[in-house]
Amino acid sequence: MKAICRFYILTLTSVLFFFSSAFAGTTWVSPETIAPDATWTDEDNAKDDDLDTYANSSFGGVGWSRPLMIIPPLNINKGGTDYLLCSGVRFNARRGGASNEIRKCKIEVNVFGDEGLIEREWASYPNHNWTEWNFKDTELDSMYYVELLYIYFYNTTSATRAAKLYEFDFGQGASFDQRLERSLDSALRRSRYDF
Numbered sequence: 001m002k003a004i005c006r007f008y009i010l011t012l013t014s015v016l017f018f019f020s021s022a023f024a025g026t027t028w029v030s031p032e033t034i035a036p037d038a039t040w041t042d043e044d045n046a047k048d049d050d051l052d053t054y055a056n057s058s059f060g061g062v063g064w065s066r067p068l069m070i071i072p073p074l075n076i077n078k079g080g081t082d083y084l085l086c087s088g089v090r091f092n093a094r095r096g097g098a099s100n101e102i103r104k105c106k107i108e109v110n111v112f113g114d115e116g117l118i119e120r121e122w123a124s125y126p127n128h129n130w131t132e133w134n135f136k137d138t139e140l141d142s143m144y145y146v147e148l149l150y151i152y153f154y155n156t157t158s159a160t161r162a163a164k165l166y167e168f169d170f171g172q173g174a175s176f177d178q179r180l181e182r183s184l185d186s187a188l189r190r191s192r193y194d195f
């Protein structure tokens with residue numbers, strides 16, 4: 001009887017944990033690396049979890065800044081390349097200048113599979129606040145294996161203006177197998193008591 005009870009409790013808790021983990025809120029993680037670029041300074045300030053520090057690029061002329069290349073923590077290998085299974089990204093940046101001349105942002109993401117490169121552009125975004133790109137909101141799949149990405153900012157004036165990226169995060173997802181393994185582990189731990 002004890003064995004049967006343990007079996008049913010283990011099964012029930014596994015299922016509950018599996019689905020609760022599937023719909024849990026996003027786990028945001030910082031980049032592993034932000035590649036240095038000659039036109040940017042203090043690049044690592046965009047991954048120090050401090051909203052008062054920032055990576056900076058001052059550039060003049062109408063057009064896009066040079067990109068920052070941002071690499072996530074890579075925890076899954078597919079086809080010999082390491083990726084992060086990623087549910088989305090978010091950034092916190094300055095929208096600045098006298099008339100918000102730095103006002104547009106663009107992100108290009110290198111992903112595994114046929115898409116190869118996905119991108120999104122914002123005509124504007126909130127100043128020094130979070131902007132999220134949740135992949136579930138797109139017409140594409142809900143998660144991607146992300147290798148690296150590029151972020152750009154746009155200057156609408158010929159004057160020199162500063163792009164400031166305060167923070168950047170990746171939404172860390174879990175594969176079906178990883179969630180199943182975690183749910184079984186959790187259920188086993190919870191079932192270790194006497195009836």
Ligand SMILES: [Ca+2]
Nearest residue numbers: 045050053166
């Ligand atoms: Ca920072």
